[in-house]
Amino acid sequence: MQQLQELYIKWCGQKAASIERLPGAGSNRVYYRLRNSDGQTAIGVVGTSTDENRAFIYLSNHFRACGLPVPEVLAVSDDAQRYLQTDLGSTSLFEAIKGGREAGGQYSEQEQMLLRRTMRELPRLQFLGARGLDFAQCYPQPAFDEEGIFFDLNYFKYCFLKATGIDFHEVKLQADFRALAADLLREPSDGFLYRDFQARNVMLAGGEPYFIDFQGGRRGPLYYDIASFLWQASAKYPTELRHALVDEYYETAQKYATMPAREHFDQRLRLFVAFRTLQVLGAYGFRGYFERKKHFIDSVPPAIQNLRQLLATSVLQAYPCLTDVLQRLAALPQFLPASSGRSLISTENGTKSPLVVRVYSFSYKKGIPEDESGNGGGYVFDCRSTHNPGRYEPYKKMTGLDEPVIRFLEEDGEILTFLDSVYRLADAHVARYMERGFTSLMFSFGCTGGQHRSVYSAQHLAEHIHRKFGIEVRLCHREQGITQTL
Numbered sequence: 001m002q003q004l005q006e007l008y009i010k011w012c013g014q015k016a017a018s019i020e021r022l023p024g025a026g027s028n029r030v031y032y033r034l035r036n037s038d039g040q041t042a043i044g045v046v047g048t049s050t051d052e053n054r055a056f057i058y059l060s061n062h063f064r065a066c067g068l069p070v071p072e073v074l075a076v077s078d079d080a081q082r083y084l085q086t087d088l089g090s091t092s093l094f095e096a097i098k099g100g101r102e103a104g105g106q107y108s109e110q111e112q113m114l115l116r117r118t119m120r121e122l123p124r125l126q127f128l129g130a131r132g133l134d135f136a137q138c139y140p141q142p143a144f145d146e147e148g149i150f151f152d153l154n155y156f157k158y159c160f161l162k163a164t165g166i167d168f169h170e171v172k173l174q175a176d177f178r179a180l181a182a183d184l185l186r187e188p189s190d191g192f193l194y195r196d197f198q199a200r201n202v203m204l205a206g207g208e209p210y211f212i213d214f215q216g217g218r219r220g221p222l223y224y225d226i227a228s229f230l231w232q233a234s235a236k237y238p239t240e241l242r243h244a245l246v247d248e249y250y251e252t253a254q255k256y257a258t259m260p261a262r263e264h265f266d267q268r269l270r271l272f273v274a275f276r277t278l279q280v281l282g283a284y285g286f287r288g289y290f291e292r293k294k295h296f297i298d299s300v301p302p303a304i305q306n307l308r309q310l311l312a313t314s315v316l317q318a319y320p321c322l323t324d325v326l327q328r329l330a331a332l333p334q335f336l337p338a339s340s341g342r343s344l345i346s347t348e349n350g351t352k353s354p355l356v357v358r359v360y361s362f363s364y365k366k367g368i369p370e371d372e373s374g375n376g377g378g379y380v381f382d383c384r385s386t387h388n389p390g391r392y393e394p395y396k397k398m399t400g401l402d403e404p405v406i407r408f409l410e411e412d413g414e415i416l417t418f419l420d421s422v423y424r425l426a427d428a429h430v431a432r433y434m435e436r437g438f439t440s441l442m443f444s445f446g447c448t449g450g451q452h453r454s455v456y457s458a459q460h461l462a463e464h465i466h467r468k469f470g471i472e473v474r475l476c477h478r479e480q481g482i483t484q485t486l
Contacts, residue, residue, distance in 0.1 A: 004044040007075040007084050008034045011042060019044070033087060041087040042074055050080045055139035056215035057083060066128050069121060069210040088210050093118060093202035097235075104486065105236035106467050112241065118202055118209045119245045122229070123253035125211060126191040126222055133192060135219045144193055144220030149181040152279040160285030161325065164332060168325045176319035183318070184221070184275055187268070191257070193220025197228045199235065222253070223265075223272035231273050233280060233303035238463045243406065263394075266403030270315045277306050304335040305484065312455075312482040313402045355434050355471050358442045361400070361458035362478045363450030369478060371442050378442030379429075381422055383453035386414040390452045399480060400455030409456055419457060423464055430469055450479035462486060 001019065008016045016034035022043075029052075032044040047053040056073075057080070063070040071086035096114055100107030107115070135142040157173070195216040203210045226249055230242050237245070246269070253259055260268070281303055288296030308330045310316065316323045329335070360369040364384075371377045389395040389408045398405045409415040426443060433441050443461055445454040455477050462475040466486035473486040 003077055003082050004032060004034065004046070004084075007044070007077060007082060008036075008042060011075045011084055012036060012040055014038070014040070034084070042084045043071070043087050044082065044084055046082050049139070051139045052215050053080045053083060055137060055217075056213075058134075058137040059214055059217060060085070062133055063125070063129050063211075063214075066131065068125055068129055069208060070214070071210065071212060088203040088205045088212070091204045092200055093204060093209060094199035096204055097199065101234065101236055103470070104466065105238045105241075105463075106470070107237075107241060112244075114204070114209070115241070115245055116248050118199075119229075119248045120252045121209055121211070122194075122197065122225060122249060123222070123256055125194065125214075126225065127253070127256035129192040130190060130219070138218040139215060141218055143218050144185075144189055144224070146181050146185060149184055149275070150177065152275070152282065153177045153180070155282030155286070156278040157282075159283075159290070160281045161329065163285055163289055164329060166325065166328055166332075169321060172321035173325060176322040180275065180319055180322070183271060187221065187260075189219060189221040191220065191222050193218055193222075194225045194228075195220075197225040198232050199229070221268075221272065223269045224276065226269060227273040227276040231276060231306055233284075233299045233306060236302065238467060239459060240463065246403075263404050263407065266407060267315075270310075270313065270403055273306075274310050274315050277303060277310060281307075301335060304330055308482055308484065309401060312399055312477055312480040314398045315402070317397060354437065354439045355430070356440055357430065357462075357465055357471060357473045358440070358476070359458045359462040359465075359473060360442070360444040360476050360478055361450055361454035361480075362444060362446050363454075364446045364448065366450065366479065368446065369442075369444050369476070371440075373440040373442070375440050375442075377444070379425070380444045380446065381418075381457065383415070383418065383445055383447040383457055386418050386453055387412045388448065388453060390449055395452065398452070399477075400452045400457070401459060401477075405452055406456060409453065415453060415456060419460060422457070422461060426461060426465060427468065430465055430471075434469065434471070450477075455480065 004019065005016055008014075014036040017037045018035045020033045020035075022031040022033060028048045030046045032046075033041055034044050035041045045053070057076060060070050060073045064072055071088055074084040074086065076083040093114060097107060097111040100111045141148060161168070194211070194214050195218065196213060201211065201213045203212055226246065230237060230245055246266075250259065250262065250265065259265065281300070284296045284300050284303060287293045288300060307326060311323070311327055311330060316326070358371075358373075362369050368377065368380055387409070389405050395405050395408060400406065400409070430441065443458075445457040445461070447454040458475060458477065462473045462484075463486065465471070466473045475484045475486065476482070
């Protein structure tokens, strides 16, 4: 503590009147706020790794020289074990969007604006920050490479998968890991990979986003950070908002670099979402189940839900052993979504609604879904009048949850017109059922194979109803074997 005090005096010429330890997160670094009698503050950092500290100091100085929003390093101890940096306040983006997260993904316009602003800053950091950067200064390695990929995949295998007791073929799984690593490294990566880009590492100062804790960054692919941020397990970003934020990123990135075609970009992004999901499960296993840190334990169920959504797409089809292991993992009883039964939910007028809405996608070839409540089948919508992406070879093995299929349907526009009418009908019906105290309502969407149009429509109606009414929605993509409770 005395050394931090000396650094503070060296910086501002006064002794700190108060030194407050700040709450920690996932790392071993310790942060303090030092304040003098004039109210002047700085953040003191005590790290356990000199190399890690030096990486942060170098990167911060470089990024600031590039005009990027990062804290300034104010003073550094001779041994680089401690340093002072700009105090950016106490409001992280994570805290600023708490309301939307706790409302199950119903983010306000203000919260969405902060997210958009953050996504516009990311490509500036990745591309402008990489210009003239000496990646040899990065810690613990200069680039995203095969060794790092295997570290993360084995982190998942040993710290999470093995802890569940699931039996698997070690050699076949390792072969899939090698194939996945080769696919992840298929394109050159010349940008700066933040590595831990998440809402907790974005501070809001004067309403503007500033980036912190980038000391683990290195040269790497742009997709990783997008996946890390938008598929953060606890964020619960709805599909429409994720799409909008990806659009925001892509449009901004084109100002700084030649971007791949959008369909290729979306496919690559989905692959990195899968990889990042495995990496964070490894971290949650170690930090949660071994170190017993509650935040990480609580993050496991939403991460498993992200995994279920990925398994409903074609992104992992090239890795059969890995797919089998993940399907069995997602089906374990301890990770299944807890049913909230018929608990009452407050509505805007103060009344209580016990309504649960069930939404299905299905193939007409396999019959219309039965209503398990016994109240009758509700609405059944036929999606076969809309343009079918399944007729085209690139989309045949994908589903309505895959980005290329989503983009095909939305750019074509027929499905959007179709859903506009569905939304109006569903809104009126849900509101009336809530008013009358009914407990069950069912919507089903059918198409030829139950794979593209029906999946897209069911997913979007379920999220629309949950977002608008705040009630429980149970979603089932029958032919994909995926269920989700909103």
